[in-house]
Amino acid sequence: MEDGGNSHGFFMLNSNAMDVILQPAPALTWRAIGGILDFYVFLGPDPASVIGQYVDVIGYPAMPIYWALGYHLCRWGYKTSNSTWDVVKSMRNNRIPQDVQWNDIDYMDQFMDFTYDPTKFDTLPEMVKDLHAHDQRYVIILDPGISSTQPEGSYWPYDEGLRRDVFIKDAEGKTLIGKVWPGLTAYPDFSDNATHEWWYDNLQRFHKKVQFDGLWIDMNEPSNFLDGSTNGCPSNSLENPPYTPGVLGGLLRAKTVCATAQQKQSTHYNMHSLYGLMEAKASASAMKRITSKRPFVISRSTFPSQGMYSGHWLGDNRSQWKDLYTSIAGILTFNLLGIPLVGADICGFGEEPQEELCIRWTQLGAFYPFTRNHNAIDMKPQDPTAFSPLARRAMKQALLLRYSLFPVLYTLFHHAHVHGHTVARPLMFEFPKDVRTYGIDKQFLWGKSLLVTPVLDPGVDYVDGYFPEGLWYDYYTGNPMPSKGEEIRLHAPLDKINLHLREGSVIPTQMPNITLWVSSGQPLHLVSALSDDGSATGDLYWDDGETIDAYENDQYSYIIFNVAQNMMTSEVLHSSVEATYITVETASFYGVKQKPSRVLVNSQDAAFTYSTNKMLTVTDLGLNLSHNFTISWM
Template sequence: MRFLFLLCLKILEPEEASLLPPRPSCSITTGLLVTGCLLLVLCGAWLLGTMFWLHGPSNQHLIPEAWRFDCYPERGVVVTKELCEARNCCFIPASSPSSSATRPPGRNGIPWCFYPLDFPSYSLVSIEDTSMGQKAKLVREVKTYYPADIFTLELDIRHETDTRLHVRITDPSNARFEVPISVPTATKKAENPQYTVELSKDPFGVIVKRRSTGAVVLNTTVAPLFYADQFLQFSTSLPSQFIYGLGEHRSTFLHDVHWNTLTMWARDVPPMEKTNLYGVHPFYLAVENEGNAHGFFFLNSNAMDVVLQPAPAVTWRTIGGILDFYVFLGPDPGSVVEQYVDVIGHPAMPIYWALGYHLCRWGYKTSDATWEVVKSMRNYKIPQDVQWNDIDYMSQYMDFTFDSTNFATLPDLVKDLHTHNQRYVMILDPGISSTQPQGSYWPYDEGLKRGVFIKDAEGKTLIGKVWPGLTAYPDFSDNVTHEWWYDNLRRFHEKVPFDGLWIDMNEPSSFVDGSTNGCPSNSIENPPYTPGVLGGLLRGKTVCASAQQKQSLHYNMHSLYGLLEAKASASALKRILAKRPFVISRSTFPSQGMYSGHWLGDNRSQWKDLYTSIAGMLTFNLLGIPLVGADICGFSEDAQEELCVRWTQLGAFYPFTRNHNSIDTKPQDPTAFSPLAQTAMKQALLLRYSLFPVLYTLFHHAHVHGHTVARPLMFEFPKDVKTYGNDKQFLWGKGLLVTPVLEAGVDYVNGYFPEGLWYDYYTGDSVSSKGEELRLGAPLDKINLHLREGTVIPTQTPNLTLWVSSGQPLHLVSALSGDGSATGDLFWDDGETIDTYETNQYAYIIFNKTMTSQVLHNNVEASNITVESATFYGVKEKPSKVLVNSKDAHFTYRANQVLTVDDLELKLSQNFTISWM
């Protein structure tokens, strides 16, 4: 009766969708449900009869297709009625003619085999209150169809903060692998939680509701719970179809919930849809029907599938570890991200030059060729802060070496870069050559001596194959390896004084599956269930799952490899340089932002890749890694001039900005194109450099408060449904709207403007929007920028490096709201000292009202910066006079309501006021 009643609620009250049944039965049409609901209201007798029918022998036809939870998720299997019923599940071929019982890897559809209402699950048999919440005992009486069921579980519910709930389900009899990242330990139960928690006893389930609205943000009663040794699964309803995050996948920013399976297992593969990529981030942000938002983080590093279905609902299916998850109550999207990074760790404050323009390619071939590009950039007066080298610089592609023939002048190049206030970054792959004559290659010899390499199942050094040939892999889960890594970097830095590291191939990647000796045939290599990983094998293009690491089997540690290498690299750079470390990593995991940034991998020089880079950038900002960008102009294939211009314009607004392309492709640095294209690219980069104070301040807020840098419109306008799927525009912070051109052969772009007043950044012309799409002119040399009303941003005169630019006087741009007010801020320090905020070595100034500065914190660095001028957009009438600190000042006023005040020479370290009458 409860089941049918709640189904009626779903139809008559759509907002109650998430109150759906503990585990619905098997299939019924909407029309029949509507009829049932009407009869429910009119006739109680009919309801009693229906209840008898529901629990009778014919209950195989009661679940709507959208609410079918897959009972046979194995790939490549033709699901027959016999196979399905052997698992005591319902078998009904889907009504869609395009559906198939065979689901190749990376695809899914309406399940033909799904759980019935009475499929056995766990029962809650005892419960007790604790100082943090509740603990309970869960028991399963009936074995499942996967081996090694764990029949008794312990549930631990912790009310950690008013907006954070922590739930752990563990095996009380045996310790199981847990992800080795630091998370906060709450010691006091939340006093005024924004959530309520209900527990269903039989079958067991957790229901979490938002206290203020009653919205159900978690309901695990919708499908049975599995907890076997190598198969853990639970499902929950979703309050709406608006779900984001779940990296790393190439997709739209807003995920499709129509039978969409997202597999997580770090993998070296060029970005493509429906494929597990370089990083693993089991976190989603969901928007509720009321416009509130919440988040969900599943702290698990094993291979997993995350299945989205149109109910809407999500199923988490992993093959190891424990069930350890957090629910974050927001209530706005930005707050959800803040609460998430409070758990995984706040991103590091980048060194200032990390935010400049970076140039790289695989295929410079010599250090002199690299140097010529640097000189050409200087000659054309195009900004560049950092020059990189790919694996070309190495001797035989071996780490911690450089080719003494083709790259003999590399140390001189690096010295020259430093002389011009530029920096040098080199690539490192984790694979260490294992075939050099004994005594000739210190990294391998010393690594063997210290025992730093991953071992195979027999305890011998596991050998794979990467660029230098046969290789061993450092085990970064061992602190001994961190010290060995530091020693190698220190020794190489004495020869080539590099400034930052690019760590690649760190999924880890191998050109052979598992090892040169293969892998054992056991349940670790071939688990009872294998998620939809590319190729169908956990060892595909990586090391054996059964390989041994210090902390656990590679089966558990695989997707953590890039994180642990980044942690070792950042630590080493701090020791070597005594400055903020700069590390860019391909493979990532939650908490990576504390140690590195990320680039979006081996993309192509295609317009589609230009467009999808925005979703990737926005997603990684959600995931606590704001220092992110894609290879500008594309990595593989030859970049066409128009595409490269448009990509440079967009890339100027990536938080991390690097142009990088592959070997045997045409050069694509700005100097390689026509004068028209060079000018357009130069203008875009100078624009970025002029906005450095804005970007640097945004990274400060990311570091201290957990804010996003590149921000989806939905974050600032969570009540505007039209922003929910927008991944063709984005914001820097709360107020700078970027509308790039993403198509070939056009001189305009359509952009959505949420309700409010917006100003053209370049001219100050205003647009008053009711929440509408507008057509904007976009000639080849322009990227459209708009300032949101109520915003103040500080800018500087740009130069060829950020070292020079960041010393220039400030110009303030104020976009007034209807009542004439605006606010903004500026964070400033020396740009490279570690922990300046934590040690109070910084300045922080806010700008508010018409224009009043307030120095909230000051140090010596800020006292050297002056404010030279200020421009105000939206001054409705020409002033008769302008006062600066109560003294008359020279000003100009344009007909489009733009007021400019020049020759201010105001010290940033002192409060000031600009007003007019």
């Protein structure tokens, strides 16, 4: 960011180990230890344009399948398929929204990929069928390490991998063996197309047993419990370069494979940082072929271009207030990097969460683009049903709020996919001339209109938020809040997250339900936050939620809403079958200065209410979204 609000970006594309050093002067030093050096300069001039130009180089993020934006529940340590299933049923009985159930490595037979434990997880296929019968989805974890110690002929993934020659080799050309959860393992070389085909075949074979809907690819740095391999690594300049960046363990091979390991395209020395990206590419491609729908993949390791193939979670955090706070910077960062489908483990992964922390985290997590509660082994359960009725109610409320905003979020992901926009957005992107926004990491925006101000401290019922100059409206009440560009103290009881609508915006919302499949079919409620001159604009992108390349193949609807001079108009810019069953049922207008004497909908008189806080509401509209309409008042 430059003085005056202009900005530019610099991108060095290089896959080798590196340090980046921050200097006191406005300068950075990159120290890479090899490889190709590609430099890009993005001229902006505003922050959003810098990111748009960057994404234009690395590739636009994929449009997620609709259920990816629902609430996901996971833990390491469910122990059995029945105990996993019990949590799902408990969520349903409490009418708490949940779209996706996950399993960590517990489900596997001796932690081996493409297997499930025949005793503890014997009911897994039935559980998955039950999820599908309730419009819910199932995601499995997969680690790249393939067990290499099973009796010959008993474990197809390894036997077939050897036959097709898909594993990373050591410096001598033999299969490199490391150690991960299943014991001694070989590592697939995802830089080889033959490996992608083998990966697909494994996934397809397993999918016939358990009809999983998405993949969680973990340990893909690639991670190793040993340094290098069972045989160590050679002693040479690749393993011990003249300069080693400040990596874990001070060695390139620390807790990963040897730098001298051989992959199809180059040595691991050059390829290490690309491993997760290449695995994500193989996984997304396989899931497309298996399901014929948009793939859902979440990866731990990432590299530029990752957003084309997967989302990301921020890794193993802890149940601490500071981790709640730092998650905001993490989510904003990955949005800048073209990976908008990102979230942190809600309530924290390690350690025991306090109830208050879990409530506040669920409220913030409801505004992560990707929303998953995930918990470590031997920790107390932390799904919403594990807490007191009061906590359960507060968490349910936060999730229902997220589900009601699904049309907003889905439209934002469309703009990320087509234009390279951010979904969760730093305030400085919308207010680049306001220097006070540059350092804000405790608040963020959804798109340009919704400002989220979460509570990040224990034992308080208020929160201080910065409001850039202009008119803001309390999202829940429509009460106006003008700001000169100042910090304002907000009331924040335990069951509330503060949400404000920026003047000049129109957002479409829906009546929420316990799955997105149900709630996304509900009628729309349009909320307009009028500027001082009475104007506002907004839009809605809609498709069937799962078709691959729906936008590219014209299978979508796109509608813009405009308010000016006491009239809202909708304009259907593009229409397809998907949106025809959606109706607009109600419209609220915040900031209507005088009580109208008449309201007309498509030139017909309509009933309305007008409240003391200057909110006009028109109900029972029954308007078809795929036809232009007008709502006017006088």
